[in-house]
Amino acid sequence: MYLYSRLLLLLSMMSLPIYFAPLQGYTDAVYRRAHASLFGGVAAYYTPFVRIEKDDFRRKDLCDIAAENNEGVEVVPQAIASEPDELRRIVDKIASCGYHRIDINLGCPFPILARRHKGSGILPYPDEVERLLKPLEEYADLAFSVKMRLGWESPGESLRLLPLLESAPVRQITLHARLGKQQYKGVPDVESFARFYEECRLPLVYNGDLATVDDMVVLERRFPRLAGLMVGRGLLAAPWLAEAYACRGVMPQDRYERVARLHERVAEEYKTVLQGEHQWLARMAEFWEYLLPEADRRLKKRVLKSRDEREYTEAVRTLFLSMKEKATAG
Ligand SMILES: Cc1cc2nc3c(=O)[nH]c(=O)nc-3n(C[C@H](O)[C@H](O)[C@H](O)COP(=O)(O)O)c2cc1C
Numbered sequence: 168m169y170l171y172s173r174l175l176l177l178l179s180m181m182s183l184p185i186y187f188a189p190l191q192g193y194t195d196a197v198y199r200r201a202h203a204s205l206f207g208g209v210a211a212y213y214t215p216f217v218r219i220e221k222d223d224f225r226r227k228d229l230c231d232i233a234a235e236n237n238e239g240v241e242v243v244p245q246a247i248a249s250e251p252d253e254l255r256r257i258v259d260k261i262a263s264c265g266y267h268r269i270d271i272n273l274g275c276p277f278p279i280l281a282r283r284h285k286g287s288g289i290l291p292y293p294d295e296v297e298r299l300l301k302p303l304e305e306y307a308d309l310a311f312s313v314k315m316r317l318g319w320e321s322p323g324e325s326l327r328l329l330p331l332l333e334s335a336p337v338r339q340i341t342l343h344a345r346l347g348k349q350q351y352k353g354v355p356d357v358e359s360f361a362r363f364y365e366e367c368r369l370p371l372v373y374n375g376d377l378a379t380v381d382d383m384v385v386l387e388r389r390f391p392r393l394a395g396l397m398v399g400r401g402l403l404a405a406p407w408l409a410e411a412y413a414c415r416g417v418m419p420q421d422r423y424e425r426v427a428r429l430h431e432r433v434a435e436e437y438k439t440v441l442q443g444e445h446q447w448l449a450r451m452a453e454f455w456e457y458l459l460p461e462a463d464r465r466l467k468k469r470v471l472k473s474r475d476e477r478e479y480t481e482a483v484r485t486l487f488l489s490m491k492e493k494a495t496a497g
Contacts, residue, residue, distance in 0.1 A: 175207040178413040183387055184210035185409040186341070188374060188399030189245050189270075189314075191215035192453060196236040197440070201432040202402075203240045205425045208409030209402075210395065212240055213314070216247035216272045217257055218285075224260060234265050245314065247272040248299065249284040255302045262309060271300070271337075273315035276347040287316045287347030290324045293331055300335040312339040314374070314397075319347035322359035329366055341372040341397050361390070370394030377401045380408070380416040403457035423490040426459065430483065444476055451479065463489055 179185075187194060187202070187209050199212045217228040230236060232244045244261045246269060248254035254271070261269050273296070275286025282288060289295050303311050313332060318324030325342065332340060342363055344355035355375035364371060373386050374397035383396055402408050406429055407422040419425070433454060434447075441447045452471050459467070466486040473479035 172207060175410060175413055178415075179208055179210070179409075182413055182415075183383075183393055184395040185383075185412060186210055186243075186372060186395055186397040187212040187402055187409075188397045189213040189215045190399050190403065193403055193457075194399075196231050196233075197433055197436045198454075199237070199240050199242065201429050201436070202406055204432075205429050206406050206410055208411075208413045210241065211243050211268075213270055213397070214242060214244045216245045216275065217261060218247045219253055219256060224257075229260070232261060232264050232266070242266070243268045243270050243312070245270040245272050247275060247280070247285050249289060249295070251299055251302045254299055255305075258302070258306060258309070262306070267308065268310045268312070270312045270314050270341075271303075273313055274343050274347070276316070276350045281319065281347055287319050290316065290319045290328065290347065293328055296328055297331050297335075300331075300337070303336045306336075310338050311336055312341065313337050314341040314343070316343050316345055316347050317356060317359050317363070322346070322356060322362070325359075325363055326366060329363070333368055337369060339370045339372060339394060340367065341374050341395075343397075344373070344375040357389075364390055364392070372397050374399070378404065378408075380412050383412050384416075400457050404460050406458075420494075423487060423494055426490075427487045430454070430487075447476075448473060448479060459486075459490065461493075462486055 185208055187199070194212065194215065203209065203212065214232055217224070217232060244266050246254060246257040246261060248257055258269055272286050273289060275281070277286065280286050280288060284292060284295055289299065315325060342360060344357055344360040345353065360373065371393060372395040373390065373393055377383050377386070377396060377398045378401040386396060387393065398408060406426055407419050411418050434451060437447055437450050441450055455467065455470055466482070466489055469482040470479065470486055473482050
């Protein structure tokens, strides 16, 4: 195992860094810790955004970034805000937890936030973006990155922001190749990403719909100056994807055994933090939402429809058994 992880580290250094995208409700500290201990190939895990709500931090957000809940995992916490003072408060809080890298969310498409010019809702307003990012100049010892979309309404918005981002203390940009108004619909607009790539002098990370090693290799070849790839739902579906990319498409043979262990750890940990069977089953249903799309649909449905822990455990056992049989046969 030691030799394998050394080899993997070496191989990862020969390909683009892979960043695990933040996914609110999915990639919390419990999931990130379990994933990092069982699968390789991820350079850093971005956290779902920390925000201020009713003039205060959410306990859930602070718990998610607390150092003791992220031991041994390379984590980049993310902040979302529309006002400079609001951003300053979040940055101070994140820095007080011991972090030196902070990502700023200019990409969230949720209408409630976007209407308040947060996330991708701020992209059409360069003056507001400039004002928002101004306080970052006060933190010489912190490294900031930005995660954004092509725009809210049109891809011209990100291009218009580029000079401003390049003169702000921003060290890296991750660009999700969609518009805010699209939410998650349609396909990523790779041609608009290409125009941004041509203009951008900052390290640039591609994000959007990378589901297979082939998808990743196509991007890496088309954009040789990329600083990395960010993958979200693809890694939730195939937790070994970053590792398979580092190994140039060779799938880890024990991938389903490791997914089973990932499940076991996550399920056990949620039992200690969630209250009652109902909450636990709901959280586990989310865990399965994107996981293993290649699994038998009937078996997956049984997992999702389980009414109690006993039914759930039996349904999961049957599903993993079928996956192992599939892997041995194939
Ligand atoms: C349920 C869900 C929650 C998300 N939460 C966040 C978030 O907190 N911060 C963020 O920057 N992006 C968030 N995203 C966007 C993802 O990080 C990513 O940009 C998007 O899913 C596209 O990448 P993918 O196709 O690899 O999943 C979220 C996406 C989904 C589907």
